[in-house]
Amino acid sequence: MEVNSRRPTLQDVADLAGVSRALVSIVIRDVPGASDATRVRVKAAADELGYRPDNAARLLRQHRSRLIGVSYVAAQTFHAELLDEIYMAAERSRYDVVLSAVSERRPDSRATRTLLDDRCEAILLLGSQAPEAEIVDLADKVPVVVIARKMSSVHVDVVRTDDEAGAVMAVNHLVELGHRSIAHVDGGRGPGAQERRQGYRKAMRAAGLEPRILPGGLTEEFGAAAARSMVEGGLPGAVFAFNDRCALGVLDVFLRAGISVPGDVSVIGFDNSALAGLAHIDLTSVGQDTAFLGGAAVERISERLDGGSGPLGKDIVAQPQLVVRGSTGPAGH
Template sequence: MPSPSGRPTRRRPTLTDVATAAGVSLGQASASINGAAGPSKATRERVLAVAKKIGYRPNQVASALARARSQRIGVAFALSHPFHSDIVECMYDAAGARGYELVLSGYAASRSVNRCAESLLDSRCDALVLVGASALTDDLLRTAGPARIVVVGSAKEIDGVDIVRSAGEAGARLAIDHLISLGHRRIACVDGGDLSGAEYRRTGYLEGMSERGLGDAVQLVSGGDTYAAGYAAGQRAKDMNHTAYVVYNDECAIGLIDAFRDSGRRVPEDVSVVGYDNEAAAQLPKIQLTTLSQDSSTIADLAIRQAVRAIEEPGSPSERLVVPPQLIVRATTASPPH
């Protein structure tokens, strides 16, 4: 039918169009888009790619009315954490392809994760995704009520709570093996304490050093997830004889490097540093930080998939999904001085 301007209107793509273009049944197309069980990984990925390509968007209003759902997924994330922003950005595509909208709520020192959850539930979100919320308190679980929780990062295992995280243990081992290949033996770890994912990275460091016969060189240095925490760690470690450091995250690693340089130690000529997250700052020409890259796109897609699965399949068992990181070698690692 022509529009008032005389130009023909473009027909909105339907689920049938998606199924036809992807070469699957209507049921498989629907299950793939809604994150339901059944289709293979390859089929699901093909259907989602076709849906995005042809501009298919489910009728969310009709779907919500039919199912008495809001078609909203609430996401709580740390306002100050660059990696969280990367995850959230990737979640938009993952949610949109499945017919859901995201509602965001940021937490900080002055605003708790529990308050974020309350705000998201007030917005009638059907499920909650908590990015980096490592401590699930009883209050938070009570606040969530029947709403399913998906945690991106580490958390204690609780029935009904899905966890999607980077394989921090494997990441620490990758960093250690890279440093050993350069000739390092005295490798220390700037730790993240009780921050999200820190336990796994710390375990990977401790076990990795022991497995490689370097247990006597183990040294944990108190750190954190900020530049200031890294700089303070560098000041404490300036007189240590370790030649390499595996650091909790990139922000902390950059602070550590500046502290070393301010004390007269060169990076990487005198000491090597490996970060974690592959944040934008790590890629700057003046920094070029060797780091572990988390697969933001895959982590985001899995988190949204689990949230949609929980909504579409009430009572489905919770899962623990682990995504391997990738070592990115840049300019902050080199052979130790002789």
């Protein structure tokens, strides 16, 4: 038996329904010009043949792809949660999303080049660590929105959380619990790390406390290394980690060393990721509004692509929210 693998066309639907190709096009596009009976007949023929509109070809004729490229860090849980919001926002704006991951062996430049090759009309960069000059150069080619990173350039739009305010929230929470020795495991050169360090120092000075900053990073390994140095060199009363994954590394080392959290040391993270809410982790964390961040970024892209773009260099800032769980408690608890 011969199998016909050819994709059904408008003409095939027209032949089966016994109408003109132009009339089929009217029905498929759902525009005026066909009777109810004709619409029923055409749709039945399309269903029988398995016809589906070729949107890619249609958009190509219009010189549009309606694709938003998203470059993200594969290892970041927060990015995965943010992607879900971007998908939903893009669907509301009638765009599709193309993903390109950044990893240790796949740099930002390779990820964005793939998105350009796929004819993406605009690009969202999630927590990109690419040099600012490289991002500005990309913005000369297509509209770019950077998410979760502060930028000084007026040529790139930014949607971010107020990282400095979030760090102040974290420290103030610990100070209110009576803690006087509060260490910060920083994020190295990660997006938002500088602002969180600034917020930490600001809140510590305001409380009359001496800052203690330990080198860290974006993953559990960095948090674990910092925790081991604290176990060996003297425990603080509380630890504010750069993000939740870094905090998990701290918790793991403390647990293995027999250090009680929050009995001996309180620990707080940043991002309020799904991991933080797990019962056996129960991590106090500074939350980011992923629905707002994803929605605002896609909305800005839509403004740029569909008219009424306004001035470049918008800095859209969301306020963080402290989510208190069981990893923080009173000093000397």
